[in-house]
Amino acid sequence: MSDEGISQPGTGYRKGPVLLRRGQIPEQTTDQRLLSKDGDADWVHGDPWRVMRIQSEFVEGFGALAELGPAMSVFGSARTKPGTPDYELAVEVGRLLVEKGYAVITGGGPGIMEAANKGASEAGGVSVGLGIELPFEQGMNQWVDLGVNFRYFFARKTMFVKYASGFVVLPGGFGTFDELFEALTLVQTHKVTEFSIVLVGSDYWTPMLEWLRGPVLARGMISAADIDLVKVVDTAEEAVEIVVGRDRELRAAQVEALAELEAAQDAAAGRVSDERNAS
Incomplete structure (x- = not known):
């Protein structure tokens, strides 16, 4: 996913399984209502039911993706236009991953997002979209x-991580940064397997890395x-070579382990059997 501010009339506003358009679109998202501190005590009665709804999102996501097989997550801007170099690059990423x-x-x-899904679908692979309720019409791409x-x-972001074996990140804004640093933090803290995180576009990402290597590292906020x-x-x-290569290394190591x-x-069971026979 990524960036905010996109409006595509006619695609509709998704609120869970419900599709809303025009005057039916609410002024607040479900996340806003969950995090709201409006001063009344309604949350005492409402939040337990919200927990059930949150649980249902995880159940639905796990159920839909459980048999997906090996997969990679691709992040990048929602604002990138078809035909631009970044868009075509994402199409190629999607195609190569499927191959x-x-x-x-x-x-x-x-x-x-659309570009990567397009590349995957045109290559005959499984093209997955994890949509989110937003206060503007965005919809699932074709x-x-x-x-x-x-x-x-938070439920959606769990699915990005749980079912992916690596992350390819193309240029994007706040949403892309959020997804990038979420994945990076999970890998850094060993909350997930050390999957590859690949940034595509050195002209776009190098200034950020220079900032990390500069004041962030100098102040001891991260390690080299x-x-x-x-x-x-x-x-x-x-x-694709990096994320696939790393995934294959991890799978081989898992098989060996x-x-x-x-x-x-088997050796322990054999020793126990020998000891019993000897007694």
Whole structure:
């Protein structure tokens, strides 16, 4: 997903499974109501029901994506126009990921998201969109084959991370930064496996990395190793090679670890059997 401020008349406002248009569009999003501190005590009665709704979003998301298979998340701006270099680059990323055997997950909106979904769909792969309720009409782009709409950002962001084996990030604004640093924090703190995070477009991302290597690192806010968690490339081929290569390394290591565990368990079982026979 990413950026805010996009209006596409006719696509409608998604509120969970409900589609609203024109005068039916509410002034507040579900997130705004959840986080509102309006001073009354209605939350005492309403919040337990909100918890059930939040739970249902996780259940619906898990159910829809449980059999997705290997997948990569692609982030970038909703404002990127078709035909621009960034748009075409995202199309290529989506296509190459499918050719490597991966589904493509985006925020389901226009711009970079639409482009990555387009590349994945045209290549015959699974094109996933994780939509979000917003106070303007955005809607799911036409290239999404499997779409899930969310009321809450935090539920949606969990799906981006849970079902992805890597992250490809193209130029974007606040929404893209949010998704990038969310993934980076989870990898840095070992809350998730150390998947690859690849930034595409050195001209766009280098100033941010220079800031991280400069005052942020100098003040001890991060370590030098943290910056190495992010790779910067300029082509779709490089981005896909990195995320796919890292995923295959992790899968091979997992298979090897399981084999070693099984061997150790078999050896332990053999020793127990020998001890029993000896007694």
